[in-house]
Amino acid sequence: MEHATGHGDILARLEATIAQRRLGDPAASYVAKLNAKGIAKIAQKVGEEGTETVIAALTGDRAELVGEAADLIFHLMVLLSAKDVPLAEVLAELQRREGISGIAEKASRSE
Amino acid sequence: MEHATGHGDILARLEATIAQRRLGDPAASYVAKLNAKGIAKIAQKVGEEGTETVIAALTGDRAELVGEAADLIFHLMVLLSAKDVPLAEVLAELQRREGISGIAEKASRSE
């Protein structure tokens, strides 16, 4: 994958697509169908894809892990969209933490 | 967040940081510590953060959801790094699916 059509472009376009489909016809769009079912159902999908990513990492091949990780990110973005949280806010939080490096980063986690 | 320092830049830099810390001193880096514990422990963190994201979406405020989503993406990236899967492969899979729109997209899912 070239950097020219890089990470940000794909995620930004996916976020726009999800926002556009969100209030569409549940019979014509998976995103609209999930939103019609409500937040609990969308959250459930995030939990399920988290479990499937765990299983793919432990027992699956590379293609399975790639597919499950894509499913997890996709459903997380559907959830964020349904809660009106831009992905940029989540990435800004990741960036903020990235500045807290090494052992300091570790100490700032609630473990 | 400006597009100039956009999604892709943050994720690319985070991916590089994780790759660099991965084989570092477990006493000095949270990423190194997780990798020293092995894939099962890293996968467990992805599963836990998935659950915490579900709970934040259902009962938490906006800041909690942002924090848990950031935790989930972070640990997913640590898992992908530990399995030598570039984030670009996952995003390419997302991009491939994005081309399958509407009801066709839905039909292509294994539900």
Add this chain to the structure above:
Amino acid sequence: MEHATGHGDILARLEATIAQRRLGDPAASYVAKLNAKGIAKIAQKVGEEGTETVIAALTGDRAELVGEAADLIFHLMVLLSAKDVPLAEVLAELQRREGISGIAEKASRSE
């Protein structure tokens, strides 16, 4: 394990112990501490133990699976207690379904 001190006795005693400790001193009891943190935290533990049971089944030895399954049942019982749901209600539901056998049982599931 003898039937004389069988499954039901252990679970009934555990349920009574959890009910008794539930409103106790959080500094003196793990059950009281969890309840003091609220339903979301107890539910989170159930989700985490579910993930750990998955991982133990896929990568662990017999003792790890036994330990994680025990943790899962224990935290599920703490959750049911916190929601004032007797284990007997859950077992009655299992018994009801058991009467729906074979392919009929399968058809009654929402998959």
Add this chain to the structure above:
Amino acid sequence: MEHATGHGDILARLEATIAQRRLGDPAASYVAKLNAKGIAKIAQKVGEEGTETVIAALTGDRAELVGEAADLIFHLMVLLSAKDVPLAEVLAELQRREGISGIAEKASRSE
């Protein structure tokens, strides 16, 4: 529910039913169908039911929580059966821990 047809009887009978169906015709039994798909698929169901129990506890009514908790116990028992672990071993572990009371119990947990 009467103690005469108590917890242990229901679980013991369910365990026997699962053991009997496990190697049956996947077209005629849900348990046989799950076993035919393998341990990863059975474990995935445990993870999913864990997530659904979390969601039912946080957003559902009493009947939903009872139903999801029953699903979780059922799939956990299918997993234990598939791994040749008698439920009695898990309950013995719960009993062993029950003897470790109060703050001592807490200290013995890996948190």
